[in-house]
Amino acid sequence: xxxxxxxxxxxxxxxxxxxxxxxxxxxxxxxxxxxxxxxxxxxxxxxxxxxxxxxxxxxxxxxxxxxxxxxxxxxxxxxxxxxxxxxxxxxxxxxxxxxxxxxxxxxxxxxxxxxxxxxxxxxxxxxxxxxxxxxxxxxxxxxxxxxxxxxxxxxxxxxxxxxxxxxxxxxxxxxxxxxxxxxxxxxxxxxxxxxxxxxxxxxxxxxxxxxxxxxxxxxxxxxxxxxxxxxxxxxxxxxxxxxxxxxxxxxxxxxxxxxxxxxxxxxxxxxxxxxxxxxxxxxxxxxxxxxxxxxxxxxxxxxxxxxxxxxxxxxxxxxxxxxxxxxxxxxxxxxxxxxxxxxx
Amino acid sequence: xxxxxxxxxxxxxxxxxxxxxxxxxxxxxxxxxxxxxxxxxxxxxxxxxxxxxxxxxxxxxxxxxxxxxxxxxxxxxxxxxxxxxxxxxxxxxxxxxxxxxxxxxxxxxxxxxxxxxxxxxxxxxxxxxxxxxxxxxxxxxxxxxxxxxxxxxxxxxxxxxxxxxxxxxxxxxxxxxxxxxxxxxxxxxxxxxxxxxxxxxxxxxxxxxxxxxxxxxxxxxxxxxxxxxxxxxxxxxxxxxxxxxxxxxxxxxxxxxxxxxxxxxxxxxxxxxxxxxxxxxxxxxxxxxxxxxxxxxxxxxxxxxxxxxxxxxxxxxxxxxxxxxxxxxxxxxxxxxxxxxxxxxxxxxxxxxxxxxxxxxxxxxxxxxxxxxxxxxxxxxxxxxxxxxxxxxxxxxxxxxxxxxxxxxxxxxxxxxxxxxxxxxxxxxxxxxxxxxxxxxxxxxxxxxxxxxxxxxxxxxxxxxxxxxxxxxxxxxxxxxxxxxxxxxxxxxxxxxxxxxxxxxxxxxxxxxxxxxxxxxxxxxxxxxxxxxxxxxxxxxxxxxxxxxxxxxxx
Numbered sequence: 001x002x003x004x005x006x007x008x009x010x011x012x013x014x015x016x017x018x019x020x021x022x023x024x025x026x027x028x029x030x031x032x033x034x035x036x037x038x039x040x041x042x043x044x045x046x047x048x049x050x051x052x053x054x055x056x057x058x059x060x061x062x063x064x065x066x067x068x069x070x071x072x073x074x075x076x077x078x079x080x081x082x083x084x085x086x087x088x089x090x091x092x093x094x095x096x097x098x099x100x101x102x103x104x105x106x107x108x109x110x111x112x113x114x115x116x117x118x119x120x121x122x123x124x125x126x127x128x129x130x131x132x133x134x135x136x137x138x139x140x141x142x143x144x145x146x147x148x149x150x151x152x153x154x155x156x157x158x159x160x161x162x163x164x165x166x167x168x169x170x171x172x173x174x175x176x177x178x179x180x181x182x183x184x185x186x187x188x189x190x191x192x193x194x195x196x197x198x199x200x201x202x203x204x205x206x207x208x209x210x211x212x213x214x215x216x217x218x219x220x221x222x223x224x225x226x227x228x229x230x231x232x233x234x235x236x237x238x239x240x241x242x243x244x245x246x247x248x249x250x251x252x253x254x255x256x257x258x259x260x261x262x263x264x265x266x267x268x269x270x271x272x273x274x275x276x277x278x279x280x281x282x283x284x285x286x287x288x289x290x291x292x293x294x295x296x297x298x299x300x301x302x303x304x305x306x307x308x309x310x311x312x313x314x315x316x317x318x319x320x321x322x323x324x325x326x327x328x329x330x331x332x333x334x335x336x337x338x339x340x341x342x343x344x
Numbered sequence: 345x346x347x348x349x350x351x352x353x354x355x356x357x358x359x360x361x362x363x364x365x366x367x368x369x370x371x372x373x374x375x376x377x378x379x380x381x382x383x384x385x386x387x388x389x390x391x392x393x394x395x396x397x398x399x400x401x402x403x404x405x406x407x408x409x410x411x412x413x414x415x416x417x418x419x420x421x422x423x424x425x426x427x428x429x430x431x432x433x434x435x436x437x438x439x440x441x442x443x444x445x446x447x448x449x450x451x452x453x454x455x456x457x458x459x460x461x462x463x464x465x466x467x468x469x470x471x472x473x474x475x476x477x478x479x480x481x482x483x484x485x486x487x488x489x490x491x492x493x494x495x496x497x498x499x500x501x502x503x504x505x506x507x508x509x510x511x512x513x514x515x516x517x518x519x520x521x522x523x524x525x526x527x528x529x530x531x532x533x534x535x536x537x538x539x540x541x542x543x544x545x546x547x548x549x550x551x552x553x554x555x556x557x558x559x560x561x562x563x564x565x566x567x568x569x570x571x572x573x574x575x576x577x578x579x580x581x582x583x584x585x586x587x588x589x590x591x592x593x594x595x596x597x598x599x600x601x602x603x604x605x606x607x608x609x610x611x612x613x614x615x616x617x618x619x620x621x622x623x624x625x626x627x628x629x630x631x632x633x634x635x636x637x638x639x640x641x642x643x644x645x646x647x648x649x650x651x652x653x654x655x656x657x658x659x660x661x662x663x664x665x666x667x668x669x670x671x672x673x674x675x676x677x678x679x680x681x682x683x684x685x686x687x688x689x690x691x692x693x694x695x696x697x698x699x700x701x702x703x704x705x706x707x708x709x710x711x712x713x714x715x716x717x718x719x720x721x722x723x724x725x726x727x728x729x730x731x732x733x734x735x736x737x738x739x740x741x742x743x744x745x746x747x748x749x750x751x752x753x754x755x756x757x758x759x760x761x762x763x764x765x766x767x768x769x770x771x772x773x774x775x776x777x778x779x780x781x782x783x784x785x786x787x788x789x790x791x792x793x794x795x796x797x798x799x800x801x802x803x804x805x806x807x808x809x810x811x812x813x814x815x816x817x818x819x820x821x822x823x824x825x826x827x828x829x830x831x832x833x834x835x836x837x838x839x840x841x842x843x844x845x846x847x848x849x850x851x852x853x854x855x856x857x858x859x860x861x862x863x864x865x866x867x868x869x870x871x872x873x874x875x876x877x878x879x880x881x882x883x884x885x886x887x888x889x890x891x892x893x894x895x896x897x898x899x
Contacts, residue, residue, distance in 0.1 A: 043850075051865055072850040075864065077586040082846060084589040085752050088378070089759030091766040093849070107588045151672060173466070175571070181586045210488070210571040213583065219866035221571070223672040225467030226460060241866055245670035245679070342573060 028120065028281055033065065035274035041068045042275035045083065047076030048098035048262035050236055052296055053140070060291065061282055067275050075214055076100045076183055083113055094267045095276035101183025102131045102324045103331070105263055109133050117266035119281035125301045128321055129261045138261035139283040140236075140292055141299040143250075143319070144188045145257050147233025149222050151247035161253050162196035165229060166203040174204055175227035177215035180335050184215045184260055187322030188232040189338055191258030195320055198337065205341030222248060232258065235311075239297050256318040261301060353810045357727075360719045367778050368738050371753035372745075378756060379595030390592045391599070399580070404600065407576040410493055410565075411558035417498035418554045422505025423540065423547055425647050430513035431521075431539060434640045440647045441510060442886055444503045447654040448835040449882040450662075450875050451856045453563030456496050457863070457871075458658035460567065461665070463487040469661075488572045496564045499654040501557060503832065505550035508787050511828035512546035512794060513539070515821070545621050545793045546825075549786040552608050553743060559601050560746040562842060577601070578746050585748075591756075594749035601744040606737055613733070621793050659879055665872035685873035695874060698853040699881065701769065705854065706837035709776030710784070710830050716777075717784030718826065722814065725792045726800075739785035742778045747842015750775060754847065767849040775843045780833045787832075791825025792818075831889060835882050 036042075042061075046054055051073060058069035074082070076099045086092045097114060099105055108114045116135035129138045146159060157169050165174060177185030192200065210227050212218050216237050218230035223246050233250050241248045264283050270276040282288055289300040297308040327334070382389050394400060425444070429437040462470040463485045471483035478484070486492065520542070524534040540547075562578045570579055581597035584590065636643065665671055666685050673679045689695045720739050724732040742750060754775050759766035765774070799821065803813035819826065841856040848857050855878050862870045 045849075051861065070850045072848070073861070074845065077589070078845065080587065081585070081589040081591070081748070081752070082755070084591055085755035085846075086759055086766050088591065089756050089766065091755075091760040091764060093767050103587070149672065178570075178583075181583050183587065211573065212571060213566065213586075214864065216864055216866070220457070220863070220868065223670075223866060223868065224461055224464060225672070226464045227466075237866065244867070244869070245673065246866070247670070247672040 028278065032274055032278055032281075036067060036272075036278040037065060037275075039067070039272040039275040041070060042095050042272050042279045043070045043072075043093055044096040044098060044279065045072050045074075045079050045094040046096075046098035047074060047079040047104070048100040048264070049073060050240065050298075052240065053236075053292070053298060056291075056296060057283065057288065060288070061279060064282075065278065067278070069279070075216075076104050077181060077214075080104060080107060083108075084111070087111065087113065092267065092269070093271075095270035095272045096264060096279050097267050098262060098264045099183075100262050101187055101260060102263075102322070103183045103186060103327065105131055105133060105136055105265065106328065108265060109135065112268055114265040115268045117277055117280055119277075119284055121281075121284060121286075121302075124303055125284060126303055129259075129301055131261075131263065132324055136263045136265035137280065137284055138263050138301045139289075140262050141301050142184075142260050142262070143235040143252065143257055143299070143317075144184065144191075144232035144260060145235065146251040146253065147219065147222060147230040147238045147248055148251060149225060149228050149247055150249045152225055153228050159229070159251055159253070161255060162192065162200055165231075166200065166207070170228055171207040172209075173228040174207070175210045175212060175218045175221040175230045176204070177218060177232060178211050178213045179338055181213040182215045184234065185232060186327065186331065186334070187260050187324075188215075188258045189334065190322045190327050191256075191320040192231075194323070195253075195256035195258075198341075201338060201341045205338075206343060208343045211342070219246075219248060236296075236298050239311075252317045254317070256320045259319045259321055350810075356719065356811065357723060360716060360723065363716055364720070364735070364738055367774065368741060368781070371750075371757035371778070372741065374756040375595040375598070375749065375753040378752075379592045379599075381592070390596045394593075394596050399575070403575050403577055403580045406490070406574065407559055407578075410490065410497070410576055411555045413494045414497040414501055414558040415551050415555040417494065418502040418505050419547065419551050421498070421502040421650055422550060423509055425502070425506045425650060426509030426513060426543075427535065427539065428643050428647055430510045431535070432636050432640060432643065434636065434643045434647070436644050436648065440644075440651055441507070442883070442890065443651045443655050444506055445831050445835055445886050446659075446879060446883060447500060447503050447651075448832060449839055449879050450658075451563060451839045451841045451859055452496075452500055452561060453567050453841070453863070454662075454859060454871065454875055455500055455658050456564040456567035457868075458661045459487050459492070459496050461661050462657060463492070470657075488568055490569065490574055492568045493564055493574075496568065497558050497561065499650075500564070501554045502650070502654070504553050504557070504783075505547060507828045507832055508546045508550050508790055508825065509543055511787070511824040512543040512790060514824045515791070515794060516542060542621055542794075545616060546787075546790040548612050548616070549790045552605070552612065552740075553782065553786055555608065556601065556605050556740075556743045559604065560744065562746060562748075582746060582748055591752050594746075594752045598745050598749050602741060605740060605744045609733070609737055609740065616793075659876070662872040662875050665869055666876050668869055671868040685869045686877070689870060689874055689877070694853045695858050697851075698855045698858045699877070701772075701853065702838050702855040702878075703881070703885075705769065705773050705776055706834050709773055709780050709837060710833050712777045713780030713784045713833065714788075714826060714830055717781055717786075717829070718788045718819070720781075720785050721788035721792050722818070725789060726797060736785075736789075740782045743782035747840070747844075748846050750778065751843045751846025754778070754843075767852070769852050772844065772847050772852065772854065775847055776837050776840065779840060779843060780837065783833045783836065784826075784829045787825050787829035788822070791822035794825075795821055827889070831886050834885065834889075838878065838882055 054071050054073055058071055061067060061069055083092060097108060114135060118137060122137050125137060129141060159165050179186040179189045210221055215232055215234055219237055219241055221227040222230045235250055238248050238250050264280050266276050266280055289302050289305050292298040293300045293305055293308045299307050379390050380386055428434050429440050462468050465483045465486040465488065468483065471485055474484050520538055521534050524538045560578050562582060565576050565579045569575065577597055581593055585593040664675060667680060667682060668675055669679050669681050720735055723729060724736050754771055755766060758771055758774065765771040799817050800813045803817045839856050841860055844854045844857050845860055848854060859871055859874050
């Protein structure tokens, strides 16, 4: 029941996204801006930005406030390890931390690495994307569909539903992220099995999948043709590759498509606390969100900002968010089930 | 009371021991302590967890046989080629040497990726060609397999044996071989019974490095093994410590490797025992190399075949990819671009910065490590002091650490007060020095075992101080070995990824990290272009060093 409710909630909220909107994102206290400017610098450790996203956001933030952004971008797992080591050494340098999944956020919270900060306009973010801990904000939405090689999959074989992947044509040619190491993939597996059932993995696993630790690294196998499809297909990565002329494309099965979000959090004990707050707020300011949408084709999280041009409207597909509460309790069991279906 | 010379000596050696303690013992100690702590205080639980892991046996077995097969392959190729370039009049000897150093020039995951493009079972270009030529309906090779890993690792590791063996043979006095020939032994017999046994120390220290490196290497196994569920210790443990982050496992996984290393060193000592390998007496007669006649051409062809597999094919592939607009479409006029990828890179301040950082960090680290490694080798080989076995183990121990584990150790040791080095270039430099100790030490030691102590003693009898005899006699005589170490290590650092990716922060990029970053985003045309630039820089530096140190023009 709860699952269906979650699906409905997300769909309904995206329907709202076309409503007209007031100017939002302003209303940051001028004292905050002034104090942030005095600090002059903000250090962000991020696993939750694409390179293009962080480069662009840093540039615009510097232009607007004259505050320098020192960004370190690595996969979320690496960011957590680095933070863990710095914390043990008593030398955490980050003011802002960004991660790509809710489980990682849970770790940051449990270890006391982040503290609560919600910008004034956080109430305009699609509610179902707000994570259960309530101390961080999402800033972009990733649709996780099927990525495939357009040059190597003929039109009549192009999958439309999840079960189409079990066609013998794709046998041994499916690349999949590793849910044990990739938080994005863990959420994806949870959502997909709720949409299409575990039979999907029973069959895919028997056919022999190629497993990669990181979900973003899957594209390499599909681009080179060693695999024909990648699960999850991470929308912003696929779009990036498309822009560069790679024959990658996204499929959004009608039965439902998983989503996740990238989050930004204020680091506990940040050395530049005001600049950090300002940078977090900047992520979901109206203008930034529109810019993400229009220039970077990254979906916005504010209810009133419509999706980037050319992307299917999320109202047309059923979006399914991972069940974070379930995952928190049953992650290990899910990983074992997944592993069990893989052909040795 | 010791004289002035003695004081200088004590000071220098004291400095060496202090540096070893600070750079090796302290970080490894921090790591070990970390692995023995649990929520309730001291515990062995993390080690027990490893022992109880149902897959442990399989994973250990995988690790050992991959390392064993890689070592065997590297030793055969390395010794054969070392002999060919140093002891024959084969053509292209210098080119083979310089190019072999280049095999080490790219992050190992990248070499693996290049081989996926060539030998991938579904779309590999070489596989496709072979299928067409031979009329096969299946790809003849599958790079996603344990043998694929051994193949790539061997091509990536043989220089670790080849370069020091060649260097050892360079410094060798030809009169021993001449004597053997005069006594009627054939060329083959002379080579097998005189030449090779004399460079046994170089072969062994190279082989040990290859074995240990193959045990802890992550990239190629992650690219070629993990997709088909084949794990070694490194992929298994680094995956386990990834989420949630479990730093203590970094030390736990290092333990079996350190034990193996200690075992190998003990074996080495047992094997070499009290035999002497003195071949550099300072009276070397380097008369003409034996003429091989027509046999030199097939020999050169064999060496070039190895270099072709190790350098030309992967770099050729990368060069081709760097000229494409997108990787997923074939190279055609519409998909061709001469400069776009390169121009894009030079517009990226991070990429340019990374090249610069890598250049000077690597050079500065190699110099420091060379000094430490040489002194330690001298202490171990000449001073006959107690505890020299331990010193040798300490100098080699950093090799037993997977890159990420060394990164963890250094942040724990130097990240916080009083050092406060987290996020600085200094901590990267320290990491590079530590990473360089094993190779510089092993090669300096290999070279010293060949050098007769008489020469140093003569210098001191003539009134030279200890330092002066080291500087003016020892170092020049073993310069081939030291240079080989410096070149290999420089190139290795330039590609270092595991530790760098852990330690770098925004603004402090190094080359391998930039390549990794592009690869993470599947921007392979940029990955390829940057690797080509890195290879060119390495080629330039290696050539420059070889010439300026006054080695023969092409030898």
